[in-house]
Amino acid sequence: MSGRLAVIGLGPGDPRYLTAEAADALAEADALYGYGPYLDRIPVRKGQSRHPSDNREEAVRAGEALRRAAHGGRVAVVSGGDPGVFAMAAAICEQIETGPDAWRALDVVVVPGITAMLAVAARIGAPLGHDFCALSLSDNLKPWPLIERRLDAAAAAGFVIALYNPMSRTRPWQFGNAIDRLRHHLPPGTPVIFGRAVGRPDERVELTTLGAAGAPVDMATLVIVGTRDTRVIERPGRSPLVYTPRAAAEVSA
Amino acid sequence: MSGRLAVIGLGPGDPRYLTAEAADALAEADALYGYGPYLDRIPVRKGQSRHPSDNREEAVRAGEALRRAAHGGRVAVVSGGDPGVFAMAAAICEQIETGPDAWRALDVVVVPGITAMLAVAARIGAPLGHDFCALSLSDNLKPWPLIERRLDAAAAAGFVIALYNPMSRTRPWQFGNAIDRLRHHLPPGTPVIFGRAVGRPDERVELTTLGAAGAPVDMATLVIVGTRDTRVIERPGRSPLVYTPRAAAEVSA
Numbered sequence: 001m002s003g004r005l006a007v008i009g010l011g012p013g014d015p016r017y018l019t020a021e022a023a024d025a026l027a028e029a030d031a032l033y034g035y036g037p038y039l040d041r042i043p044v045r046k047g048q049s050r051h052p053s054d055n056r057e058e059a060v061r062a063g064e065a066l067r068r069a070a071h072g073g074r075v076a077v078v079s080g081g082d083p084g085v086f087a088m089a090a091a092i093c094e095q096i097e098t099g100p101d102a103w104r105a106l107d108v109v110v111v112p113g114i115t116a117m118l119a120v121a122a123r124i125g126a127p128l129g130h131d132f133c134a135l136s137l138s139d140n141l142k143p144w145p146l147i148e149r150r151l152d153a154a155a156a157a158g159f160v161i162a163l164y165n166p167m168s169r170t171r172p173w174q175f176g177n178a179i180d181r182l183r184h185h186l187p188p189g190t191p192v193i194f195g196r197a198v199g200r201p202d203e204r205v206e207l208t209t210l211g212a213a214g215a216p217v218d219m220a221t222l223v224i225v226g227t228r229d230t231r232v233i234e235r236p237g238r239s240p241l242v243y244t245p246r247a248a249a250e251v252s253a
Numbered sequence: 254m255s256g257r258l259a260v261i262g263l264g265p266g267d268p269r270y271l272t273a274e275a276a277d278a279l280a281e282a283d284a285l286y287g288y289g290p291y292l293d294r295i296p297v298r299k300g301q302s303r304h305p306s307d308n309r310e311e312a313v314r315a316g317e318a319l320r321r322a323a324h325g326g327r328v329a330v331v332s333g334g335d336p337g338v339f340a341m342a343a344a345i346c347e348q349i350e351t352g353p354d355a356w357r358a359l360d361v362v363v364v365p366g367i368t369a370m371l372a373v374a375a376r377i378g379a380p381l382g383h384d385f386c387a388l389s390l391s392d393n394l395k396p397w398p399l400i401e402r403r404l405d406a407a408a409a410a411g412f413v414i415a416l417y418n419p420m421s422r423t424r425p426w427q428f429g430n431a432i433d434r435l436r437h438h439l440p441p442g443t444p445v446i447f448g449r450a451v452g453r454p455d456e457r458v459e460l461t462t463l464g465a466a467g468a469p470v471d472m473a474t475l476v477i478v479g480t481r482d483t484r485v486i487e488r489p490g491r492s493p494l495v496y497t498p499r500a501a502a503e504v505s506a
Binding site: 011014015016017018019020021024058082083084085086089090091092093094096097104105107108109110111112113114115118119121122123125126127128129130131132133134135136141142143146149150152153154156157158159231233234235236237238241243244245246247248249 | 335342343346402486488
């Protein structure tokens with residue numbers, strides 16, 4: 001009996017962001033694993049078991065899902081956004097590498113999804129229109145000085161910066177520290193976008209500047225910090241558009 | 254009469270990567286604009302006109318689409334992948350900023366899609382599982398020394414690097430130069446992935462190393478260069494999985 005494990009990206013929270021491939025992969029599973037609020041987004045199907053777990057339990061969740069697949073299950077592990085961006089696909093691979101041989105014999109597929117930075121960017125224009133990077137501000141799995149080094153490198157070289165996991169209860173100061181650090185490289189007027197819950201009823205996308213950025217954020221907020229080239233287009237009667245031009249004349253920081 | 258312009262991401266080429274939102278936005282349009290091969294992916298609908306243009310004509314295409322929308326059309330401009338990543342959303346914003354007032358009064362929406370790096374990464378595991386950047390190797394719109402500076406910064410700070418537009422007829426040497434440059438920062442065994450036409454019949458995803466990377470690529474290839482931490486999991490009877498662990502102990506380059 002050979003099982004299958006699919007790691008599926010749900011996109012940013014509204015079913016309209018789901019791809020056809022992800023919808024099919026969800027329908028084929030006989031067991032769903034994931035962070036509880038992500039599982040809650042998926043319609044209940046008869047004969048399909050659900051195994052919610054906490055946000056911090058990626059490794060345990062991955063092991064349980066792999067064990068079930070190795071026993072012949074058709075297992076789906078879900079992530080918000082894209083499973084390959086600060087999410088479950090790497091956690092699954094970590095377990096496969098160090099786990100029993102049977103796990104390396106499994107049929108494993110990763111089904112991509114719309115990751116938060118793409119959804120937030122789309123809501124406001126094209127802030128990721130030029131070279132950009134994605135950086136997790138969580139220092140649970142890497143030392144803070146490494147994050148600082150990456151912030152410095154990205155800002156100095158003129159990358160737009162998408163910040164994932166900017167803040168949590170146990171990490172209260174990291175976001176402010178990161179913004180302070182970026183202020184050494186970029187002018188106060190640099191556009192900064194806070195995006196939360198895109199596509200959901202409580203969606204909030206806010207435009208501010210690096211000089212003013214201090215709004216409270218939580219783990220579910222995605223922050224995009226522009227470059228010296230990033231532009232804001234004011235529009236009468238409409239919200240502004242923000243974009244980073246495709247052309248760059250010189251090193252922009 | 255107020256028009257509407259939607260900039261729509263088609264994903265990497267197979268309809269199963271299309272989101273429900275993108276499918277709806279395509280159905281609502283009365284005129285489609287885009288690079289010919291992208292338009293060819295969209296089913297023909299009665300009453301919907303099609304306006305294919307060449308790959309290099311983004312600014313002209315954007316202007317034509319905006320003019321039509323300003324005359325009351327429901328216009329869709331399509332991009333492969335995500336329209337906000339080295340694609341049409343920034344080109345549209347550029348025209349809106351400098352164009353007539355009427356263009357800034359338009360209803361403009363950007364519909365995100367699965368960008369190539371997410372699709373290629375999903376096919377092979379989770380190579381983007383840690384901090385990463387996306388960099389266009391095209392020096393048509395920025396000077397080559399800026400690209401070199403960004404390659405240096407990203408590799409030295411330990412970002413996984415996704416290279417878009419690695420090569421074209423008019424840019425034959427840039428990719429080899431970029432790989433040589435990365436070899437100064439990263440060991441020869443660093444995993445490198447070439448992905449092309451994901452989801453299409455001619456899909457090709459190849460795993461090599463920085464030391465061996467020299468395979469011919471074209472404009473439609475997406476290249477992912479790992480970090481010192483990126484791992485390859487050999488699997489008997491299956492293709493290897495490649496992933497970058499979520500944890501990083503130190504600056505990895």
